[in-house]
Amino acid sequence: MRIEASSDDHTSAHINEMRGKSPRPSNPNPKSSILLDTTPEDHHIARMTAVALGLTVLENAIPSPLPGVKPGLANIITLIVLARYGWRAAAWVSLLRVLAGSLLFGNFLAPGFFLSLSGAACSLAVLALSLHLPQRWFGPVTDSILAAFAHIAGQMAIVYLWLIPHSGIAYLIPVFATAALVFGTVNGLIAASFMDKTKTAPDDARERSKEYEK
Amino acid sequence: MSFHSHIKPGDYLTLSGGIAFTVWITFAVWSGGIADTALIRSGGKVFREVPLSRDQQIEVPGPLGTSIITIEKRKARISSDPSPRQYCVRQGWLQQAGEIAICLPNEVSVELTGGAKKYDSLNY
Numbered sequence: 001m002r003i004e005a006s007s008d009d010h011t012s013a014h015i016n017e018m019r020g021k022s023p024r025p026s027n028p029n030p031k032s033s034i035l036l037d038t039t040p041e042d043h044h045i046a047r048m049t050a051v052a053l054g055l056t057v058l059e060n061a062i063p064s065p066l067p068g069v070k071p072g073l074a075n076i077i078t079l080i081v082l083a084r085y086g087w088r089a090a091a092w093v094s095l096l097r098v099l100a101g102s103l104l105f106g107n108f109l110a111p112g113f114f115l116s117l118s119g120a121a122c123s124l125a126v127l128a129l130s131l132h133l134p135q136r137w138f139g140p141v142t143d144s145i146l147a148a149f150a151h152i153a154g155q156m157a158i159v160y161l162w163l164i165p166h167s168g169i170a171y172l173i174p175v176f177a178t179a180a181l182v183f184g185t186v187n188g189l190i191a192a193s194f195m196d197k198t199k200t201a202p203d204d205a206r207e208r209s210k211e212y213e214k
Numbered sequence: 215m216s217f218h219s220h221i222k223p224g225d226y227l228t229l230s231g232g233i234a235f236t237v238w239i240t241f242a243v244w245s246g247g248i249a250d251t252a253l254i255r256s257g258g259k260v261f262r263e264v265p266l267s268r269d270q271q272i273e274v275p276g277p278l279g280t281s282i283i284t285i286e287k288r289k290a291r292i293s294s295d296p297s298p299r300q301y302c303v304r305q306g307w308l309q310q311a312g313e314i315a316i317c318l319p320n321e322v323s324v325e326l327t328g329g330a331k332k333y334d335s336l337n338y
Contacts, residue, residue: 133224134224136222137222137223137224138222138224138225138228139220139221139222139224139225140220141220141221141222141225141228141229142222142224142225142227142228145225145228145229145232146228149232149235170243171243171244173239173243174236174239174240174243174244177235177236177239177240178236178240180232181229181232181233181236184232185229185232188225189220189221192220192221193220196219196220
């Protein structure tokens, strides 16, 4: 990540770097006050997180009948990143999205933030396991459904252990489970259909993933 | 647009598993426990604990007068109470574990208990 004081001649170098075409410049701009070395992977993760954030903002505009019942559209991005770039990149995108989203909506370190974090962490843990399912039989839909259930499980755990330590919240489990089932399936289908559609397209993402290994 | 092409065989398995789990947990949580005991409190203390298996009427003294609790066919209700607004009487029959009728002015309450779970509508 790079934070710059000025922007003029280094712009093209910056763009080249973002496309992953040039090796990382040692210091393209001597005027720059703070310069962090970044890899193309960093940029890619940042871009994916930005898309996920866009979906989060979009989703927040949708009214919800019950707090916590949300489509979780940003998880579509997590699923795609998971399938194409592996678990590590997906974890980055998912956790960065939670952090940046909380800053965006002003609930950083508020209960809502910890609910999101716990849900995301549980989803990622389950996704790490579901990755090992045979690819021939299980696709993104399975990952999505399992992750959605893990998400509500993580959230309910926080709610029960911290916010409302009363067994009465169990009444809400069927509502959340139904939402997880429906939205998990829908998100998985969206991710699967997106990936099937872009499979044959010239995929610069695939090239980029090769570049990671260099 | 057909979604079938995007679903792998195992995904149907996961989906059916998810549906089965959701249905099971809905029944497990929402059907409520079967009540077998009525816990009668007066002035914050347990007055009596009676089984629902025997039909009977119980008179409970309170600061305003006597409340009458009726137990019939494994259900319980407060059939008479001196409280001015009669909320607990109008609540009617209690049947599931966790249900509770409270007459605040007369400090009398009936709560049904039983099974392992104890949910109530007050803390909901």
